[in-house]
Amino acid sequence: VTTTVEEPPAAPEPPEPPEAPQRPxxxxxxxxxxxxVISAAAIPIILxxxxxxxFDFLRDADANRFALAGVAIVVGVGGVFLLxxxxxxxxxxxxxxxxxxxxxxxxxxxxxxxxxxxLVYPVFNTIFISFENGNSTEFxxxxxxxxxxxxxxxxxxxxxxxxxxxxxxxxxxxxxxxxATMADKLRRGxxxxxxLIFLPMAISFAGASIxxxxxxxxxxxxxxxxxxxxxxxxxxxxxxxxxxxxxxPWNNLFLMVIMVWMQTGFAMVVLSAAIKAIPDEIIEAAxxxxxxxxxxxxxxxxxxxxxxxxVVTTYMVINAMKVFDIVFVQPANAENNGTVVMAERxxxxxxxxxxxxxxxxxxxxxxxxxxxxxxxxxxxxxxxEAIR
Amino acid sequence: MSATPVSAPIEPERxxxxxxxxxxxxxxxxxxxxxxxxxxxxxxxxxxxxxxxxEFVNTSGWxxxxxxxxxxxxxxIENYRVAIEGQEFGSAFMxxxxxxIPATVIPITIAAFAAYAFSWMEFRGRYVMFxxxxxxxxxxxxxxxxxxxxLFTQGIMLGDYIIVPDLDLNQSFVGIWLAHTGFGLxxxxxxxxxxxxxxxSSIIESAxxxxxxxxxxxWRLIIPLSIPALAAFAIFQFMWVWNDLxxxxxxxxxxxxxxxxxxxxxxxxxxxxxxxxxxxxxxFISMSLPLIVFFSLQRYFVRGLTxxxxxx
Numbered sequence: 001v002t003t004t005v006e007e008p009p010a011a012p013e014p015p016e017p018p019e020a021p022q023r024p025x026x027x028x029x030x031x032x033x034x035x036x037v038i039s040a041a042a043i044p045i046i047l048x049x050x051x052x053x054x055f056d057f058l059r060d061a062d063a064n065r066f067a068l069a070g071v072a073i074v075v076g077v078g079g080v081f082l083l084x085x086x087x088x089x090x091x092x093x094x095x096x097x098x099x100x101x102x103x104x105x106x107x108x109x110x111x112x113x114x115x116x117x118x119l120v121y122p123v124f125n126t127i128f129i130s131f132e133n134g135n136s137t138e139f140x141x142x143x144x145x146x147x148x149x150x151x152x153x154x155x156x157x158x159x160x161x162x163x164x165x166x167x168x169x170x171x172x173x174x175x176x177x178x179x180a181t182m183a184d185k186l187r188r189g190x191x192x193x194x195x196l197i198f199l200p201m202a203i204s205f206a207g208a209s210i211x212x213x214x215x216x217x218x219x220x221x222x223x224x225x226x227x228x229x230x231x232x233x234x235x236x237x238x239x240x241x242x243x244x245x246x247x248x249p250w251n252n253l254f255l256m257v258i259m260v261w262m263q264t265g266f267a268m269v270v271l272s273a274a275i276k277a278i279p280d281e282i283i284e285a286a287x288x289x290x291x292x293x294x295x296x297x298x299x300x301x302x303x304x305x306x307x308x309x310x311v312v313t314t315y316m317v318i319n320a321m322k323v324f325d326i327v328f329v330q331p332a333n334a335e336n337n338g339t340v341v342m343a344e345r346x347x348x349x350x351x352x353x354x355x356x357x358x359x360x361x362x363x364x365x366x367x368x369x370x371x372x373x374x375x376x377x378x379x380x381x382x383x384x385e386a387i388r
Numbered sequence: 389m390s391a392t393p394v395s396a397p398i399e400p401e402r403x404x405x406x407x408x409x410x411x412x413x414x415x416x417x418x419x420x421x422x423x424x425x426x427x428x429x430x431x432x433x434x435x436x437x438x439x440x441x442x443e444f445v446n447t448s449g450w451x452x453x454x455x456x457x458x459x460x461x462x463x464x465i466e467n468y469r470v471a472i473e474g475q476e477f478g479s480a481f482m483x484x485x486x487x488x489i490p491a492t493v494i495p496i497t498i499a500a501f502a503a504y505a506f507s508w509m510e511f512r513g514r515y516v517m518f519x520x521x522x523x524x525x526x527x528x529x530x531x532x533x534x535x536x537x538x539l540f541t542q543g544i545m546l547g548d549y550i551i552v553p554d555l556d557l558n559q560s561f562v563g564i565w566l567a568h569t570g571f572g573l574x575x576x577x578x579x580x581x582x583x584x585x586x587x588x589s590s591i592i593e594s595a596x597x598x599x600x601x602x603x604x605x606x607w608r609l610i611i612p613l614s615i616p617a618l619a620a621f622a623i624f625q626f627m628w629v630w631n632d633l634x635x636x637x638x639x640x641x642x643x644x645x646x647x648x649x650x651x652x653x654x655x656x657x658x659x660x661x662x663x664x665x666x667x668x669x670x671x672f673i674s675m676s677l678p679l680i681v682f683f684s685l686q687r688y689f690v691r692g693l694t695x696x697x698x699x700x
Contacts, residue, residue: 069486076490107505118570122532202678204631207671214433232449370526
């Protein structure tokens with residue numbers, strides 16, 4: 001069965017490389033743009049199709065699982081390297097002048113093709129749906145958007161999401177940064193300490209919700225003993241147990257804690273890598289000049305890793321924007337408890353209340369809300385270009 | 389696997405750090421220990437619960453087990469046995485590997501090429517392209533599932549015209565690799581561009597002067613220098629893909645031979661009810677591989693990978 005794997009040198013039709021013009025001027029511009037289009041779109045597509053033809057084996061449900069996993073890994077991993085290698089060979093066939101002008105599009109082409117299919121197309125699809133009614137049969141103009149900005153639960157979800165956006169990244173990034181810096185100074189045990197902070201990242205969302213039930217769980221009198229840690233502490237202090245997840249507005253904070261718990265590991269690992277990339281000489285020089293550790297941190301480390309901080313914060317903000325599972329899987333009802341958030345509203349309308357238009361409108365509002373973050377990032381992107 | 393905060397094994401000294409002034413004071417050590425303890429409490433709860441017998445789990449808090457650790461009656465490995473035997477775990481594990489390894493390598497490779505182009509190549513439209521990629525970070529995955537599923541099973545039709553044919557990618561590993569790649573790319577491009585873009589330009593310029601083309605620079609210079617960022621992203625993408633339930637459920641199906649570990653676990657929840665002791669055991673089994681990946685790649689996060697590269 002395993003013989004269907006492709007033989008590597010099966011190069012796809014090179015897109016007419018001899019066409020590449022010898023003369024440098026006017027006529028070549030058209031050739032160049034055609035070449036760009038071909039290299040950015042056609043080659044990846046041809047290759048994907050080619051690879052896909054050899055992948056039929058992977059669809060075979062009766063195949064031996066070990067063989068299948070082996071073939072999948074070889075073909076999947078090998079396929080992507082083959083893709084770039086072949087595209088690069090094709091580019092090398094071009095005239096020298098064209099070569100370096102076409103190559104960028106070969107580098108970004110596969111990414112753009114995949115993004116176009118898997119994200120851009122769904123976005124346009126969503127924008128389209130957001131102007132239609134519940135089952136997408138009629139055009140309703142801005143009705144869905146009116147709903148988004150008037151419904152009580154929607155308004156509360158916007159407020160809550162704003163809270164998530166600010167508090168979760170703030171907490172996760174500052175704890176992550178502080179921890180990465182401090183752990184960097186440890187003589188031993190850094191790996192262990194970091195691993196333990198990172199551990200929650202390895203738990204799936206389903207696992208995390210089980211995990212935090214062990215902390216927040218509440219059982220009222222007569223329904224068994226309280227097996228949540230917080231209520232265990234309350235009882236130990238002689239207090240009454242508390243329904244933590246129904247305690248408005250604090251229950252929002254308790255849910256945010258779960259996300260901070262899961263995400264700090266991400267911030268910590270990425271920031272730690274950035275801290276370790278700071279050349280030792282700079283820090284040593286500052287120390288020799290008599291800078292205190294705090295000064296080294298604020299005047300040298302932080303400014304050096306600002307780009308990474310921005311990246312991590314952006315990622316956290318966007319993740320906080322998308323958060324739904326934590327709210328969604330809680331046994332307590334999000335609407336009654338005032339813990340609604342926008343992404344959760346979107347899914348609820350889309351999948352449970354079967355109103356595609358409203359769900360899509362919430363999604364579009366979320367896209368629009370991220371535009372300032374994008375502008376901020378772009379400005380930094382240009383600054384980085386300017387100073388290097 | 390070190391899931392308990394107690395008795396942390398002594399780590400070998402990191403090489404860059406030998407005997408310098410950076411040794412932490414007591415304040416730092418205590419702060420670290422406090423944070424680590426706080427972070428470990430929930431996990432510890434899961435670990436303990438997963439080894440407790442059912443009647444204990446439901447009648448007393450998990451922390452009470454710590455008070456009397458030698459009461460043998462409450463400890464059991466039965467939960468793990470039930471979790472492993474309950475489903476076709478071996479096959480689901482292999483499926484998870486077949487899904488997760490390519491779904492980690494493919495996006496990283498594609499993103500690294502794109503990130504290099506965005507950082508160091510001049511071409512028209514790169515700002516617009518990069519902004520678009522960053523903007524796509526916010527597209528909620530859940531929103532994309534239905535259009536993509538339609539694309540996989542029906543292709544795209546505009547009126548009566550077929551724009552994209554039905555590729556029949558549903559229920560196939562190729563389909564789920566591509567889906568995970570698409571969903572993971574924005575973050576991968578974003579993180580890697582940030583890292584690759586901050587490498588000293590003198591390295592790239594001197595290579596250019598020596599006559600290296602972009603492909604060579606990328607392959608011989610940028611990739612080796614970017615190992616920390618690549619390893620860091622590999623870890624996250626792997627965990628993401630490994631722990632994902634939604635995408636796997638939609639694209640590989642909820643039953644049959646191709647189910648992955650998370651789907652098997654979910655089915656376990658369905659078949660055993662809300663049994664915390666079994667769920668926690670299952671959660672620990674599925675955590676094991678991501679943790680191995682993390683521990684084995686962690687050594688790449690070392691200091692000073694770029695230091696000295698310029699002078700060399």
